[in-house]
Amino acid sequence: MSTVFDVLNLKKAFSGLTVTNDVSLSMAPGDRVALIGPNGAGKTTFVNLVTGNLRPDSGEVRLNGETVTKIDAIGRVRRGLVRSFQVTRLFQEMTPAEHVALAILQRDGRAGKMFGNFLSMPDVMDEAGVLLTKLGLRDLMHRKVSEIAYGQQRLLEIAMALALKPKVLLLDEPAAGVPQSDTGRIEQALADLPADLAVLMIEHDMDLVFRFAKRVIVLAAGTIIFDGSPADVTKDAAVREAYLGSYANASHAA
Amino acid sequence: MNTETVATTARQNRTIGRDLIGIGAIIAAAAIGYLLFPDNLALLTRIIAIALLVLSLDLVTGYCGVATLGHAALFGSGAYAAGIAAAHYGITDPLLMTLAGILCGAIAGLVCGLIILRAHGLPQLVLSISLIYLFHEFANKASSWTGGSDGLSGISPDPLFGRFEFDLWGQTAYVFGVVLLLAVFILLRFLVRSPFGMLCRGIKEDPLRIMAMGASPKIALIKMYVISGAVAGVGGALNAISTQVVGLDSLSFTQSAESLVMLVLGGTGSLFGALTGTVVFMLFEDYVSAANPFHWLTMVGALLIAVVLFAPKGLYGTAAAFVTGRLEKRT
Numbered sequence A: 001m002s003t004v005f006d007v008l009n010l011k012k013a014f015s016g017l018t019v020t021n022d023v024s025l026s027m028a029p030g031d032r033v034a035l036i037g038p039n040g041a042g043k044t045t046f047v048n049l050v051t052g053n054l055r056p057d058s059g060e061v062r063l064n065g066e067t068v069t070k071i072d073a074i075g076r077v078r079r080g081l082v083r084s085f086q087v088t089r090l091f092q093e094m095t096p097a098e099h100v101a102l103a104i105l106q107r108d109g110r111a112g113k114m115f116g117n118f119l120s121m122p123d124v125m126d127e128a129g130v131l132l133t134k135l136g137l138r139d140l141m142h143r144k145v146s147e148i149a150y151g152q153q154r155l156l157e158i159a160m161a162l163a164l165k166p167k168v169l170l171l172d173e174p175a176a177g178v179p180q181s182d183t184g185r186i187e188q189a190l191a192d193l194p195a196d197l198a199v200l201m202i203e204h205d206m207d208l209v210f211r212f213a214k215r216v217i218v219l220a221a222g223t224i225i226f227d228g229s230p231a232d233v234t235k236d237a238a239v240r241e242a243y244l245g246s247y248a249n250a251s252h253a254a
Numbered sequence B: 001m002n003t004e005t006v007a008t009t010a011r012q013n014r015t016i017g018r019d020l021i022g023i024g025a026i027i028a029a030a031a032i033g034y035l036l037f038p039d040n041l042a043l044l045t046r047i048i049a050i051a052l053l054v055l056s057l058d059l060v061t062g063y064c065g066v067a068t069l070g071h072a073a074l075f076g077s078g079a080y081a082a083g084i085a086a087a088h089y090g091i092t093d094p095l096l097m098t099l100a101g102i103l104c105g106a107i108a109g110l111v112c113g114l115i116i117l118r119a120h121g122l123p124q125l126v127l128s129i130s131l132i133y134l135f136h137e138f139a140n141k142a143s144s145w146t147g148g149s150d151g152l153s154g155i156s157p158d159p160l161f162g163r164f165e166f167d168l169w170g171q172t173a174y175v176f177g178v179v180l181l182l183a184v185f186i187l188l189r190f191l192v193r194s195p196f197g198m199l200c201r202g203i204k205e206d207p208l209r210i211m212a213m214g215a216s217p218k219i220a221l222i223k224m225y226v227i228s229g230a231v232a233g234v235g236g237a238l239n240a241i242s243t244q245v246v247g248l249d250s251l252s253f254t255q256s257a258e259s260l261v262m263l264v265l266g267g268t269g270s271l272f273g274a275l276t277g278t279v280v281f282m283l284f285e286d287y288v289s290a291a292n293p294f295h296w297l298t299m300v301g302a303l304l305i306a307v308v309l310f311a312p313k314g315l316y317g318t319a320a321a322f323v324t325g326r327l328e329k330r331t
């Protein structure tokens, strides 16, 4: 099966500390991959390298077969590589409708329009309405983001990413900071993602990981130590070691 | 019609209502000014010209978050363009002079934008200050064109539409100014509500997030700078047409800094804030400097400190927040 997303031998060090150590992976349309690993393993750095927010020391990133390593972050988004952020980055004074409408307009190359208000663009409003309904944000669509709950803000992050109609979606801890009572909605949103979309999700909540992913990749100290099925990951000795090590450290620190 | 379209229509009607109120307020203020200061229309016209500069500054600073202390470069370029067109090229039609101001203001906006947007924060501020000094020095040295420190004179605009003379009392200039301001205000209301305006507000808050949506903050900001230059250019041209001289002070650091002060006084990120700040600052300055020529600067300083400390959103911003707070409590 042909791949839509390939990472080859990606390397990055911050002043001597190797954070991404020779990471390679490929994804095909429809893949559901979870990237897990202890705190500080380099998961977010990996996303930043792939999206072009950080420059790798060496290695290559390919989208749909095209090498994009020299293309900037904006160019990669336009080619269908979209991410969400570990800590939500939303515009506090804007409404969910405005967020999603802006993303839709941007996707269609209309965000530079200097006349007209998106409220008077029925096609945009309809699409935004459908998307926000799907994520359960319909009733809040004209509230300011600063007035809605964090779990709903996380859903809005996903809605914005989806509005861009990506081919590859990188979700950095979509459920982080969301109260247990609200994770169900996020899980539902993840289950409803378009079938042909390739999704890589970073997540610490193992229940969510096991329900979502068909494939799990474990990153520890910048190196992939496991890449296989969810059923096998808990049995893997190296994975246990890495997690136990980090838990041991954590309990020392506590 | 479903409930969503009804809600959307209601929302649209509300914004259109606000626009009409704004237009009405400008016309009313202009009429009141005319009745209160019939002998000092020159001052009122100058307030309008500076208001255009402050609106222009609001576009890049208030809506996009660009820090600049050199914005008079755009205003001055417009003023000199209109003045030079008339004094050296015999283009004395006021509308063509205004057009010259718009064009050169936009070009100055492009140049300043390309340079200022290369940096962020403090370095950005320093770049903007360097630019205004360069523009000032250039105008000073090119004295055969600009009249140098003596100012550019010999500007005598034709009657507007061939009928309305720019008379000694300044009535024509005042009406011309009010009409220009209204036109700019309406266009800017469209602009700041458009997708582009929304994009710029997003850039101000989090440019990285905008990039993650695939949009280029740089390109949007440069576009905004060009528009801002055109608006400042209208103000500059109006000033050249109404006073019939252009001085180096129109291209000065002081003028740039004062326009920023006016913007902060009224409230950034709102067109009404820019207008309120300009009117209050310039009337206050005029009144206090006449009443107490020795201490007027002290009083202006005290007013500013009071506003920044007690109404950090500016006069208009604070008032608007208060009113919406009240309205929300009632519903």
Ligand SMILES: Nc1ncnc2c1ncn2[C@@H]1O[C@H](COP(=O)(O)OP(=O)(O)OP(=O)(O)O)[C@@H](O)[C@H]1O
Pocket (backbone or CB within 6 Å): A014, A019, A037, A038, A039, A040, A041, A042, A043, A044, A045, A046, A086
């Ligand atoms: N810009 C940077 N400069 C220097 N060091 C960095 C930088 N960004 C990340 N690091 C370091 O790289 C390591 C990996 O960080 P990263 O944020 O990628 O981890 P993570 O796996 O996403 O962790 P978490 O689960 O806590 O989100 C950490 O030790 C971090 O301190």
Ligand SMILES: [Mg+2]
Pocket (backbone or CB within 6 Å): A043, A044, A045, A086
């Ligand atoms: Mg992380």
